[in-house]
Amino acid sequence: MNITAQNQQTRGRNSYTFDEFLDRRSNLDWYKDDPFLQKALKKFAGPHYEQIHHELLNFSPAVSSQWNLLAERAARPEVRPYMLHYDAFNHRIDRVVRPMETLQLEKEVFGEGLFSSSMQAWESFAKRVLIHQLGEAGVTCPLTCTMGLMALLEQYPNEDHPELQEILQHTKEGRNGDFAIGAQFMTEIQGGSDLPANVLEAVPDGKNYRLYGNKFFCSVAHADYSVVTAKISGTDTVSTFIVPSWLPGDKEKEKRNGYEINRIKWKMGTAELPTGEIQYDGAQAYQVGPAGKGVAVAVGIVLTLSRLEIGIACAAFMLRAAREANLYGDFRTVFGKKVKDYPLSARTLKRIENAAQRTTAGAFKIYGLFLRLDQPLNAGIPVDQPLELRKQLFNLRELILMQKICTTSEGAEVLRNAISVFGGHGVMEEFSSLPRIFRDVVVNEQWEGPRNLLLTQIYRDIQRVADWYPPADFVENVLAGASKETMNRFAEQLTDLLQRPVCGDVSDASLEAAEEWDTFCDSFFKAYQTIALEEI
Template sequence: MSLTSHDTETRGKNTYNFDEFVSRRESLDWYSDEPFLQKAVKKYTGAQFDQIHEKILAFSPRVSLKWNQLAERNARPEVRPYMLHYDAFNHRIDRIVRPLEVQQLENEVFGEGLFSSKMPPWESFVKRMLTHQIGEGGVTCPLTCTHGLIALLDQFPNPEIPQLQEILLHTKEGLNGEFTIGAQFMTEIQGGSDLPANVLEAVPDGKNFRLYGNKFFCSAAHADYSVVTAKISGSNKVSTFIVPAWLPGDKEKEKRNGYQINRIKWKLGTAELPTAEIQYNGALAYPIGPKDKGIAVAVGIVLTLSRLEIGIACAGFMLRASREANLYGDFRTVFGKKVKEYPLAASKLRKIKNAAKRTTAGAFKIYDLFLRLEKSLNPGINSDHPLEVRKQLFVLRELVLLQKICATNEGAEVLREAISVFAGHGVMEEFSALPRIFRDVVVNEQWEGPRNLLLTQIYRDLQRVADWYSPSDFVRDVLIGVPHETIAKFSDQLENLLQRPVLGEVSEASMKAAEEWDTYCDSFFKTYQEVALAEIE
């Protein structure tokens, strides 16, 4: 009996496809289809809700579909940034070559004017949280750095250097529809977060300075302006400077402002973002802020905003992970049942969803405190504010640090769990954005102070303020609304830990104390997030 052509065509053919899942995923609106996020917005925006809600509803489809598609294209290895050091005529240009899609995405994201005085802070906050859901994408790190640059220029106006006001207008409000981009270059080869160890030299040149030396981790190396820390010649104090990438008229000629980009680094995540090593050979730099307080200025303003933004990013990452894992769990059938119908998978999906909601709630609550505290940046622990204000500023300072270390740590765990819901497809880069976002959150965990450094900082901060802010009062003020027994437990634990050798010489006792301190901070901050979640729900 012979086979017909029809038999030949159909034999062995598998008709299974993912079209339904892909269609449902692409039709999702990351705001209108996220009821919890809308509830959070409603709670915190109050009388502004209707206006902001409408703005976000109009914004969300763009980021959910178009910007997400651009970010996916930018993520392919063959289009990652690379250096072109010379043009055809042997001129040193140090051009960072990036795909057109990332430039289009950058123009659209920055074109929103997210830090403009015309945009209400909560509208900017929610738009940024949604934008973070595309992953870093080559745009959200520069966006965060630009925020720090703007805050720095806002806080320290200097009419003697008119260029600073021009830079502020160009980055904050835009000129002729164009917004310029900021970066922060602080790390040197001998120490990342150890800014006092900086040796980059700033040589006076009239009212301005010239920079000489090397910076070793320079993300957003393509930026128009950068915040750079350096030591003025003959001084041991770190100062802060604004450095233009090009002087007027030189951008078109690709003639950089007295520096060279040695190479672009190859890193685990945020691969679409050019992170470079830079050699300064007399770059013109504008001083900003008190010359002997560069560390306080850089950390108190620029790094604080970056750390705050990382918490917002983690909330966005987790919301997306939860949404897509749940969608796939409802689509995929294994051994005759949907993935979500298995108890192990269902418990994992619930855990991911709860973490996403808790992290989002905490990010909203911290940002609300940030907005309510006037001039909340760079006050220092021993500022001149009244005692109660100093306490609130201190609470904000520690919450920003706690959120940064806890949200990034849990973010990596949540992304890994979400990937596992997809099984083998979870690690396929073209199937899901989650592997890329997982790598981004791991990078965020290291940027702006890794976990051990910030755990040390929190511990030292609490010791420094003990004479005017007791550990028990601090716990009570952070955990308002928590049962008295829980507050008493955390207070007793903190009192005890502050007497232990957490920062002492290495021994069995000090290592045990350090481990308990790590666990304590995680548990304490999650309790704060639970309070924030209960307030929304």
């Protein structure tokens, strides 16, 4: 070959490669290589730390590698869930078709028995922090909904319905290695988060009920069992029910329990998760909890757990964003310097890491309070409890609400900043999982009550208990460990805001008060997270 031919073959070739970054990213162990996560667990797990640490060292490689790969493959648009309404013989089956990657991931994740009585609470918590780093991935919302269903059944055992005990056993401990999946179907087209506006009808049928009507936004449409809110015929209050997706012997025949799935919704995030519209036409249902108290039961138990888990998920999302942004900042060279060596980029990376660690610390601390309290899942704050316990239960309730709205909002900001570290590659779906997780965060902002709804609830909650729990005491208890100056400042702001028209008619004064209330809740919760971070 002459010199001219050689020049033609090499001219314009670019030898740049991302292989070093890809190797480092794929070889990361999300637990072993995260000293902060280990440090947080050590503080909160106490004497159980060494055992849990050992379990996580064995558990984490699967999440970091195999499960992550399954989650990425299942996120491709061409394999999104879809409905197969009829079989070849014209039988209505309403099969939710999902990719094999999701089915395998689901089987392995649920097969861990994360809610089994044999697994310690902090071990389950830490494993879920790792699993949430996958993004929603078609499995974390089902995990959360299953946890809520189990908590509901444990809170309200009913000997008249042995089926409910079997459902609890199937979801919590498994049946011949098969762990059932739970869901919660509460939203109707006219109400959204306004559960008292439900019109789904529960018709008495012996000791059971038959459901008739529509639920409009039903995630985990493929679940085995669901928590459903409905009004018993002739009443105007909501009750809570457990509905099997198939009656005994019918799952194999794909004969659903008196309902149809009209369609799967197309969402901007959590796309691997089938969210459907369901039409009930005589579905057999079992009542759970006091009749007519369904809103309090659903919110106090099921939605509380979901909101708690969303905060944990946001911490996990941020940990992953910080890890991968730092890794890329240390790899990528532009204009002769690594990305991390530019002050503006270094500032962004530091801000992302601080938010991730602060959010994780807050999630650990809130979960620690949750585990310490006696029966923290209640339909309201029991008035017969000792005053100090009532205050602690109230603190937990409000912290869970604040965590939900603040971490989802900051989570979107953190993911967006992490994406920016990658430049143009940050928005390439095959290059990074961060765009997918960003969309999941945005969807999580809307789950279980959007921001304005929960801001209103927090405001009214604090107003309602002011006679036995003064605002200044609430601030002092929640921000224990902060400086006196910080406590006084927040106490003065809260006392002032409770006298202003935050929830009044729209006016210049109410708009200003609403803006200040939003800012106050965000600053107040970040102060709580900062104390948690300092304690770790």
